[in-house]
Amino acid sequence: MAKDNKERSTLKKWSRRAFIGVGGLAGVGLVAGVGGYMYMKSAVRKYSGYGLGDGNTMNAWITIAPDNSITLAIPRAEMGQGVYTSLPQLVAEELEVEVAALKVVHPQPESPYSNTFILTQEVPNIYKSYTVMETMYSFLPIVATGGSTSVADAWYNLRYAGATAREALIQVAANRWNVDPQNCRAENGHVINTGNQERFTYGELAEDAATIEIKELPKLKDRKDFKVIGKPVQRLDVVEKIDGSAEFGLDVRLDGMLYAVVKHPSTIGGKILSIRNEDRIMGMRGVKKIFISEYGPAIVIADNTWRASMAAKALDLEEDGVNKELSTTTIQTKIEQLLNEDPIEVRIDEGDVDAAMSADGGTLLEARYDVPYLAHATMEPMNCTVLVDEGRCECWVGHQASSVVHNLLREATGVKKKNIHIHTTYLGGGFGRRAEPDFVRFAGSAAKEMPGVPVQTFFTREEDMQNDMYRPMASCVLKAKVNPAGELEAFDSMSVLQSTAHNSLMRIMPSMATPPEKDETTVEGIEDMVYSMKNRRVSFGNLELPIQVGFWRSVGFSQNGFFAESFMDECAHSAGVDPYLFRKSKLKDHPRFEAVLDKVAEMSNWSDKGGRHLGIALIKSFGSIVGEVAELRQIGEKEFKLDKVYCAVDCGNYVNPDIIEAQIQGGVVFGLTAALYGEITWANGAVQQMNFPQYEMVRMNVCPEIEVEIMEVDELPGGIGEPGTPPIAPALTNAIFTATGQRVRSLPLVKYGYKFV
Amino acid sequence: MELSINGRIYKVEVEEHMPLLWVLRDELNLTGTKYGCGVASCGSCTVHLDGVAVRTCTLPASASIGKEITTVEGISRDGKISAIQRAWIAHQVPQCGYCQSGMIMAAEALLREKPDPTDEDIDQAITNICRCGTYQRVRAAIHTAAKDDEDVSPVIG
Ligand code: FES
Ligand code: FES
Numbered sequence: 001m002a003k004d005n006k007e008r009s010t011l012k013k014w015s016r017r018a019f020i021g022v023g024g025l026a027g028v029g030l031v032a033g034v035g036g037y038m039y040m041k042s043a044v045r046k047y048s049g050y051g052l053g054d055g056n057t058m059n060a061w062i063t064i065a066p067d068n069s070i071t072l073a074i075p076r077a078e079m080g081q082g083v084y085t086s087l088p089q090l091v092a093e094e095l096e097v098e099v100a101a102l103k104v105v106h107p108q109p110e111s112p113y114s115n116t117f118i119l120t121q122e123v124p125n126i127y128k129s130y131t132v133m134e135t136m137y138s139f140l141p142i143v144a145t146g147g148s149t150s151v152a153d154a155w156y157n158l159r160y161a162g163a164t165a166r167e168a169l170i171q172v173a174a175n176r177w178n179v180d181p182q183n184c185r186a187e188n189g190h191v192i193n194t195g196n197q198e199r200f201t202y203g204e205l206a207e208d209a210a211t212i213e214i215k216e217l218p219k220l221k222d223r224k225d226f227k228v229i230g231k232p233v234q235r236l237d238v239v240e241k242i243d244g245s246a247e248f249g250l251d252v253r254l255d256g257m258l259y260a261v262v263k264h265p266s267t268i269g270g271k272i273l274s275i276r277n278e279d280r281i282m283g284m285r286g287v288k289k290i291f292i293s294e295y296g297p298a299i300v301i302a303d304n305t306w307r308a309s310m311a312a313k314a315l316d317l318e319e320d321g322v323n324k325e326l327s328t329t330t331i332q333t334k335i336e337q338l339l340n341e342d343p344i345e346v347r348i349d350e351g352d353v354d355a356a357m358s359a360d361g362g363t364l365l366e367a368r369y370d371v372p373y374l375a376h377a378t379m380e381p382m383n384c385t386v387l388v389d390e391g392r393c394e395c396w397v398g399h400q401a402s403s404v405v406h407n408l409l410r411e412a413t414g415v416k417k418k419n420i421h422i423h424t425t426y427l428g429g430g431f432g433r434r435a436e437p438d439f440v441r442f443a444g445s446a447a448k449e450m451p452g453v454p455v456q457t458f459f460t461r462e463e464d465m466q467n468d469m470y471r472p473m474a475s476c477v478l479k480a481k482v483n484p485a486g487e488l489e490a491f492d493s494m495s496v497l498q499s500t501a502h503n504s505l506m507r508i509m510p511s512m513a514t515p516p517e518k519d520e521t522t523v524e525g526i527e528d529m530v531y532s533m534k535n536r537r538v539s540f541g542n543l544e545l546p547i548q549v550g551f552w553r554s555v556g557f558s559q560n561g562f563f564a565e566s567f568m569d570e571c572a573h574s575a576g577v578d579p580y581l582f583r584k585s586k587l588k589d590h591p592r593f594e595a596v597l598d599k600v601a602e603m604s605n606w607s608d609k610g611g612r613h614l615g616i617a618l619i620k621s622f623g624s625i626v627g628e629v630a631e632l633r634q635i636g637e638k639e640f641k642l643d644k645v646y647c648a649v650d651c652g653n654y655v656n657p658d659i660i661e662a663q664i665q666g667g668v669v670f671g672l673t674a675a676l677y678g679e680i681t682w683a684n685g686a687v688q689q690m691n692f693p694q695y696e697m698v699r700m701n702v703c704p705e706i707e708v709e710i711m712e713v714d715e716l717p718g719g720i721g722e723p724g725t726p727p728i729a730p731a732l733t734n735a736i737f738t739a740t741g742q743r744v745r746s747l748p749l750v751k752y753g754y755k756f757v
Numbered sequence: 758m759e760l761s762i763n764g765r766i767y768k769v770e771v772e773e774h775m776p777l778l779w780v781l782r783d784e785l786n787l788t789g790t791k792y793g794c795g796v797a798s799c800g801s802c803t804v805h806l807d808g809v810a811v812r813t814c815t816l817p818a819s820a821s822i823g824k825e826i827t828t829v830e831g832i833s834r835d836g837k838i839s840a841i842q843r844a845w846i847a848h849q850v851p852q853c854g855y856c857q858s859g860m861i862m863a864a865e866a867l868l869r870e871k872p873d874p875t876d877e878d879i880d881q882a883i884t885n886i887c888r889c890g891t892y893q894r895v896r897a898a899i900h901t902a903a904k905d906d907e908d909v910s911p912v913i914g
């Protein structure tokens with residue numbers, strides 16, 4: 001992905017190849033169907049091959065050149081989670097090649113590259129059969145990276161891609177030697193004749209292998225035979241990321257390129273009507289154009305980012321619909337109201353909660369928890385580079401969903417989809433923010449103003465922070481009845497917040513948007529708690545506001561994990577039971593959960609605390625169970641040092657333990673930043689925080705040591721980018737309780753006088 | 758103005774007060790140095806001026822005239838990556854990678870000043886933001902680089 005000028009602006013010489021089908025598929029049974037469905041099914045198997053590199057395309061993912069170089073099409077965005085390494089590992093395991101020798105390219109958003117798991121939560125297998133829904137989602141297509149789904153989605157497809165290519169290569173070699181394929185084996189990029197040890201390189205076989213169909217789907221390796229999967233293979237992107245050559249969206253440089261800076265309306269719901277000082281701005285050095293985008297903001301285009309920023313800052317805008325009403329206080333009032341009204345949805349109602357709560361005996365607990373809005377604050381602010389020229393459009397962007405980019409550019413530039421070409425760069429952080437459409441639309445509208453000229457459209461940090469799609473502010477009232485034996489007789493929760501999935505999908509993919517009451521993200525982490533409870537109710541009250549909310553690393557679990565696992569601690573303490581043992585006693589039917597809990601207790605030496613203050617939390621999210629223990633040292637009354645965090649992870653079969661360790665560490669830091677400092681507030685219709693000085697981050701001095709252990713579990717893989725985040729806030733505040741007896745029910749901690757060194 | 762960057766002289770026609778960051782990125786296409794905040798808070802834009810780490814998003818380009826500017830593109834010498842870069846590979850530090858140029862430049866400057874820094878020295882000197890949370894590996898890599906006798910091979914892969 002380093003700059004390759006040969007691959008630069010290709011509009012003029014770009015001719016799209018004819019579509020070809022997924023190799024090795026023929027002869028494999030597919031679900032029978034008729035009419036439109038059959039058409040969709042055959043379309044799902046096709047890809048253009050565009051951008052896959054020169055050489056012989058073995059299938060949608062693998063290209064082998066005569067010089068033996070192997071290029072993999074990896075259709076998931078690399079945003080730090082290691083997907084340009086872990087997915088190649090899946091291929092390499094079956095293809096019998098060194099991971100380090102593989103080159104990664106990002107293909108166009110075409111059907112075989114769909115992420116169906118993100119919608120079905122079922123691990124797909126294009127080589128065996130697709131369900132009707134999988135076929136439909138692929139046909140659309142939905143090529144997206146999010147929800148910690150990449151490995152699960154690829155688990156069969158990429159291994160079979162490697163295995164079928166390997167079998168085709170073996171078949172060709174066997175034909176040339178005139179021996180049975182049984183007498184050949186693949187090893188490190190060669191096919192070897194086991195009789196006489198003769199060998200061909202893959203490059204020598206690929207041209208023929210690309211044309212043949214293998215008759216039978218090969219058997220995938222067993223876990224015990226893995227040589228690449230489960231190993232700490234070096235990241236394929238690491239070298240580019242230590243010498244400055246890795247290309248992020250903001251690093252794209254093209255001949256004659258101009259730089260555009262976005263200026264949003266000053267308050268929520270505002271509309272920019274005119275630019276009062278247009279003449280003055282146009283007179284500033286380097287400024288080429290100012291316009292009001294149909295999507296809302298004013299956009300200044302100049303010959304240098306800084307000049308464009310200075311000009312954008314100097315804009316005097318006439319605005320309509322300026323909304324000075326909205327503030328954090330008015331939102332709080334709305335939340336209070338909704339907490340006291342009937343819920344829009346009772347998502348779980350088991351047994352008779354009211355009767356159990358009012359029955360004699362036991363202890364009743366009630367607690368109210370609150371968290372604020374949070375910004376994503378990806379390190380690289382939003383940006384997108386677009387060139388529109390003679391009915392064609394080319395785009396360079398770090399986005400989590402190339403199929404969404406495709407649709408947006410069609411809409412914003414009017415160019416036909418088949419003439420839109422997308423270069424997906426590295427993402428300087430995603431965390432859900434880069435699944436959103438805004439910056440792509442703005443870039444499309446800017447490029448349309450400047451036909452024939454590539455334009456890089458950019459948010460300053462201030463514009464990025466003040467125009468995010470925030471993790472929603474949320475409040476939750478929790479109630480429980482704990483009996484003298486320490487069992488949960490009843491559990492009741494009422495949450496009030498905006499519906500993330502509804503709000504966000506209405507922007508990203510309106511056809512997929514769930515109504516708020518069906519949005520699982522609102523109470524995920526509460527409704528799926530597995531602790532045994534006799535009676536249980538989980539309710540949701542829908543907060544409606546003009547504020548944009550969106551998917552933020554770990555989504556609903558980010559707040560609900562804090563609510564649920566803090567409240568469990570409250571229940572444990574009220575029952576006079578150790579919080580670890582309290583949880584353990586309620587996991588008899590969930591051995592994987594219990595094993596993770598035991599592991600993290602063991603790692604942290606829970607039974608022998610010495611002078612340490614420990615807090616524990618256990619949350620399953622995105623298919624993986626993570627237990628965390630926070631080890632806290634008290635320095636002053638409200639002053640602490642978080643010395644260490646222990647994490648035990650059950651993510652089923654794992655691909656790269658070193659990347660998993662890094663993701664869990666990163667997830668903990670992300671959650672810790674939110675717990676300590678994170679808060680976006682509103683006043684006079686606008687966000688008050690502008691930049692990092694007002695939206696602080698955990699830095700080196702505060703960052704704890706984070707120890708990670710991965711459980712050995714032979715089950716389908718779970719996610720890894722997000723599950724590290726939810727448990728840290730409750731683990732930390734539970735530790736604060738053991739240290740001080742103070743129960744923290746509102747975040748962020750610094751706002752309530754806590755200090756961390 | 759004339760700027761000396763990574764041992765080469767560049768001539769640019771820019772406003773005196775244009776921050777060095779944007780001269781590097783937009784005028785010279787040296788995009789290894791990153792923008793993260795523009796207010797000297799995150800460290801993404803760190804380069805060396807005569808060997809000292811500075812944040813270029815608030816540094817007028819004219820203030821670097823007559824000084825030797827080193828960016829992340831310039832720390833490998835004679836095709837050989839630095840001890841810090843070797844340690845970064847050994848510890849597989851980068852995640853998204855966006856903050857890493859700044860981290861590496863801050864770490865290089867620290868090691869020049871303190872060849873064997875303590876954890877406290879690292880806490881003091883490395884105040885850069887990494888949204889991906891690579892701090893633990895950054896710390897470990899700095900300690901490894903401090904012990905590098907020019908011949909460290911990657912610990913993994
Ligand atoms: S961009 Fe210079 S310190 Fe953040
Ligand atoms: S590696 Fe992503 S911000 Fe540091």
